[in-house]
Amino acid sequence: MTDTITASSGSHAEVEPGHPPTATGLTNEKVGMWAFLASECLLFGALISTYLLFKGQSKPGTIRPKDVFDIPYTSVSSFVLLMSSLTMVLALAAIQRGDHRRTRIWILTTALLGASFVAGQCYEFTTFVRAGMNLRVNLFGSSFFVLTGFHGAHVTIGVLMLLSLYSMSLKGKLPESKAETVELVGLYWHFVDIVWIVIFTVVYLIP
Amino acid sequence: MAIVTPQRPEALAPAPPLNAPVRFLRRPTGYTKGIWGWMTTVDHKKIGIMYTATAFFFFLVGGVEALLLRIQLGSPDNTFLRADTYNQIFTMHGTTMIFLVIMPLSAGLANYLLPIMIGARDVAFPRLNALGYWVFLAGGLFLYSSFLLGGAPNGGWFGYVPLTRNLPGHNIDFWVFGLQILGIASLTGAINLIVTVVNMRAPGMSLMRMPIFVWMSLVAQFLLLFAIPVITVALFLLGFDRLFSTNFFNVAAGSDPLLWQHLFWLFGHPEVYILILPAMGIVSEVLPVFSRKPLFGYQVMVFSGIAIGFMGWGVWAHHMFATGLGPVAVSAFSASTMFIAVPTGVKIFNWIATMWKGKITFSTPLLFAVGFVAMFTIGGLSGVTHGVVPADTQQTDTYYIVAHFHYVLFGGSMFGLFSGAYYWYPKFTGKLLNETLGKIHFWLMLIGFNMTFGPFHILGLQGMPRRIYTYPAGRGWDFWNMISTIGSFVIAASILTFIINVIRTRKGPNAGPDPWDARTLEWTIPSPPPEYNFKEVPLVTSRDEFWHRKYTEDDQGRAVRRDTTEDQPVMAGTEVEPSTEAHEGPDHLSADAGHGEGEDEHEPHIHMPSPSYWPLMVALGMPILCYGMIYKTWVVAILGGLWIFTSIYSWALEPATAPEDTPVHGPDTAGQEVEAVPTP
Numbered sequence: 001m002t003d004t005i006t007a008s009s010g011s012h013a014e015v016e017p018g019h020p021p022t023a024t025g026l027t028n029e030k031v032g033m034w035a036f037l038a039s040e041c042l043l044f045g046a047l048i049s050t051y052l053l054f055k056g057q058s059k060p061g062t063i064r065p066k067d068v069f070d071i072p073y074t075s076v077s078s079f080v081l082l083m084s085s086l087t088m089v090l091a092l093a094a095i096q097r098g099d100h101r102r103t104r105i106w107i108l109t110t111a112l113l114g115a116s117f118v119a120g121q122c123y124e125f126t127t128f129v130r131a132g133m134n135l136r137v138n139l140f141g142s143s144f145f146v147l148t149g150f151h152g153a154h155v156t157i158g159v160l161m162l163l164s165l166y167s168m169s170l171k172g173k174l175p176e177s178k179a180e181t182v183e184l185v186g187l188y189w190h191f192v193d194i195v196w197i198v199i200f201t202v203v204y205l206i207p
Numbered sequence: 208m209a210i211v212t213p214q215r216p217e218a219l220a221p222a223p224p225l226n227a228p229v230r231f232l233r234r235p236t237g238y239t240k241g242i243w244g245w246m247t248t249v250d251h252k253k254i255g256i257m258y259t260a261t262a263f264f265f266f267l268v269g270g271v272e273a274l275l276l277r278i279q280l281g282s283p284d285n286t287f288l289r290a291d292t293y294n295q296i297f298t299m300h301g302t303t304m305i306f307l308v309i310m311p312l313s314a315g316l317a318n319y320l321l322p323i324m325i326g327a328r329d330v331a332f333p334r335l336n337a338l339g340y341w342v343f344l345a346g347g348l349f350l351y352s353s354f355l356l357g358g359a360p361n362g363g364w365f366g367y368v369p370l371t372r373n374l375p376g377h378n379i380d381f382w383v384f385g386l387q388i389l390g391i392a393s394l395t396g397a398i399n400l401i402v403t404v405v406n407m408r409a410p411g412m413s414l415m416r417m418p419i420f421v422w423m424s425l426v427a428q429f430l431l432l433f434a435i436p437v438i439t440v441a442l443f444l445l446g447f448d449r450l451f452s453t454n455f456f457n458v459a460a461g462s463d464p465l466l467w468q469h470l471f472w473l474f475g476h477p478e479v480y481i482l483i484l485p486a487m488g489i490v491s492e493v494l495p496v497f498s499r500k501p502l503f504g505y506q507v508m509v510f511s512g513i514a515i516g517f518m519g520w521g522v523w524a525h526h527m528f529a530t531g532l533g534p535v536a537v538s539a540f541s542a543s544t545m546f547i548a549v550p551t552g553v554k555i556f557n558w559i560a561t562m563w564k565g566k567i568t569f570s571t572p573l574l575f576a577v578g579f580v581a582m583f584t585i586g587g588l589s590g591v592t593h594g595v596v597p598a599d600t601q602q603t604d605t606y607y608i609v610a611h612f613h614y615v616l617f618g619g620s621m622f623g624l625f626s627g628a629y630y631w632y633p634k635f636t637g638k639l640l641n642e643t644l645g646k647i648h649f650w651l652m653l654i655g656f657n658m659t660f661g662p663f664h665i666l667g668l669q670g671m672p673r674r675i676y677t678y679p680a681g682r683g684w685d686f687w688n689m690i691s692t693i694g695s696f697v698i699a700a701s702i703l704t705f706i707i708n709v710i711r712t713r714k715g716p717n718a719g720p721d722p723w724d725a726r727t728l729e730w731t732i733p734s735p736p737p738e739y740n741f742k743e744v745p746l747v748t749s750r751d752e753f754w755h756r757k758y759t760e761d762d763q764g765r766a767v768r769r770d771t772t773e774d775q776p777v778m779a780g781t782e783v784e785p786s787t788e789a790h791e792g793p794d795h796l797s798a799d800a801g802h803g804e805g806e807d808e809h810e811p812h813i814h815m816p817s818p819s820y821w822p823l824m825v826a827l828g829m830p831i832l833c834y835g836m837i838y839k840t841w842v843v844a845i846l847g848g849l850w851i852f853t854s855i856y857s858w859a860l861e862p863a864t865a866p867e868d869t870p871v872h873g874p875d876t877a878g879q880e881v882e883a884v885p886t887p
Contacts, residue, residue: 023407039436046473047440139455150443
């Protein structure tokens with residue numbers, strides 16, 4: 001109870017250069033982002049559980065997954081989204097090197113890949129609606145659109161954050177010292193990608 | 208003006224297009240005072256006070272609702288309230304007391320105290336902290352605006368489907384979207400406080416030296432972090448059902464309405480611990496101070512708190528025993544429900560052992576803390592009876608359940624929070640509350656509480672169902688209902704005593720920095736604390752740091768006061784200031800910053816984050832968005848969305864410290880940059 005500290009007599013802990021003066025050595029922003037992503041896990045967990053619960057419970061005779069799914073098409077758009085994680089990593093590596101031209105190229109590429117995925121999802125949704133599937137038609141429709149729609153909204157927000165980074169970089173407001181901002185957006189981006197792997201498997205691949 | 212972080216974009220002054228409103232709403236600075244000072248503040252102490260004050264206001268509202276319910280039920284066949292009005296009022300009473308009273312009261316105390324208790328100058332994300340408060344206020348007002356717009360929510364606080372899916376009118380819509388808004392407030396608060404505790408502890412403040420209130424609040428914030436998204440999904444599903452006719456809870460389409468109960472209680476049971484853990488923390492701070500003994504079994508207290516946090520996720524289905532879950536699920540949840548009483552019981556014995564052979568001073572905070580232990584034990588024991596499935600099947604939906612959760616939430620959480628209110632009031636305001644009035648408050652509340660809720664046990668076992676707006680005479684329920692109604696007015700009288708106490712002691716004597724001879728860091732600084740909390744970031748060498756600075760042990764292990772004039776090198780920066788100076792409160796930083804040159808011993812230049820309009824602006828957009836959604840006026844919804852979007856961008860582009868704001872001297876340990884990206 002009376003254990004004493006052996007640290008130096010100063011009132012400030014010695015801080016290693018390059019490390020923020022926090023108890024963990026990580027910046028507040030990074031710890032905050034991890035906490036937020038942990039919370040997001042339960043958001044998607046609850047949505048995916050809902051989908052799984054209701055998957056086989058639609059009224060007979062209404063539209064079924066195998067009536068509408070075009071697995072090769074969705075595989076391609078999934079591939080596009082997964083590749084965007086690679087370009088995100090390249091963007092982070094570039095800004096950490098101080099290579100701002102490549103940073104911008106890779107950030108823009110990531111945003112474009114993400115936007116392609118969202119566009120692909122819009123096209124897919126349109127096709128499904130034309131095939132007679134919508135939010136109201138049955139449980140499959142409701143849970144499919146809400147789950148994938150939530151994910152699409154997350155990707156869209158990610159694209160907006162990437163475009164903001166791009167414009168900051170263009171205006172010279174994204175110096176090397178702010179590489180962590182790119183890293184944080186990257187954390188979010190990778191999370192959204194990983195969630196898609198789960199959703200793609202659960203919704204499209206598992207019969 | 209010297210700014211510490213040179214890479215900060217000075218070029219922001221000619222505002223970019225998105226930032227245009229800044230021209231009209233000039234960036235508030237440390238000089239901004241009065242109402243705008245409060246509306247733009249990012250000071251965790253001011254935000255904590257606003258949380259507490261707003262929550263207390265809602266407590267009075269929820270209390271009046273309770274009195275209306277009790278008047279209606281005081282006699283059989285009463286016609287004081289109509290059935291529909293009764294439904295609205297009991298729904299709003301429950302929703303208010305949980306989401307607008309106990310949660311924000313705990314959040315307010317944690318906001319105020321957590322940074323100080325761990326030796327920090329502010330929370331990790333000061334603007335996000337302000338956002339949490341404004342969103343909470345917006346959500347609360349949004350929920351209550353339903354009374355003016357066609358009727359309040361009327362489906363009960365846990366809003367079971369398919370009833371809530373099919374009820375006509377917008378009542379339930381207000382509940383769905385109001386809770387959604389409040390969820391955002393809780394989530395941002397949870398992230399902020401978690402990062403604060405994890406990252407911003409003063410040197411030497413290791414995890415196992417943190418005050419127990421910090422620990423219990425931290426566990427509660429983790430529970431919030433994981434519980435809020437679950438109810439967010441549940442509310443989204445219900446909201447989609449109501450707005451867009453999806454089928455999630457449409458039994459005709461083959462849906463399973465039990466999904467709602469699972470999702471709701473998967474949030475709802477951790478929520479119970481979110482409500483009680485901070486109160487347990489408060490009591491664990493108060494008992495050692497007034498027993499003049501360290502907390503008995505600190506480590507065990509910490510780990511039993513963590514154990515409650517984990518096990519709280521494995522008991523939710525005990526709310527659903529009557530739904531026919533099947534024998535395996537029922538047995539498992541029955542066992543886990545009884546098992547969670549173990550860490551709780553450990554805590555109760557630790558509190559008793561803390562007082563054992565202590566030099567107890569029966570001040571008001573201690574009385575409330577002891578009241579907490581006693582009442583919570585009763586509530587906990589009736590809780591264990593719910594774990595016994597056959598008994599629970601009998602008790603479900605009767606007043607026995609109502610008795611149980613009032614004993615844990617009022618007898619538990621509220622008694623704990625009042626203990627904390629009396630304990631920390633001098634720290635918040637610099638004034639001690641009157642002890643005599645405090646004791647009258649305590650005894651009235653204890654008697655009134657037991658008169659009101661004790662009879663519920665009997666009524667419940669006699670079979671009186673909950674949520675009925677009236678009952679016929681001659682069932683043997685009349686007498687105890689009347690007693691309960693009288694008791695509720697005794698509680699009202701006790702709350703009135705508290706309000707009188709607060710008003711009367713406004714001009715009372717100054718409390719000084721350490722009126723209770725307390726143990727933790729918040730008592731080392733003036734009351735009320737200056738904006739920057741600590742002149743020098745404290746170096747922590749032990750648990751109960753302040754106690755060890757004040758006392759040492761003699762040969763027999765008895766506490767002996769240290770000579771306060773020497774032997775305390777780390778106290779240099781924290782010496783007691785004259786209380787008149789403390790009076791100036793938050794002003795003295797900015798007033799001093801004006802001349803910006805002095806190296807005056809008593810007026811340190813400490814760099815604090817600048818105030819901001821944007822948290823308030825973001826919060827304002829949320830009710831607009833939700834009104835648009837509820838009334839399907841998509842233009843309004845889109846405008847609200849754009850408002851939020853624009854405000855978030857302006858926020859992200861605004862540097863944490865305004866270039867024209869307070870100059871900086873000395874080590875900058877608190878001016879951490881906030882939020883570089885607009886997180887959704």
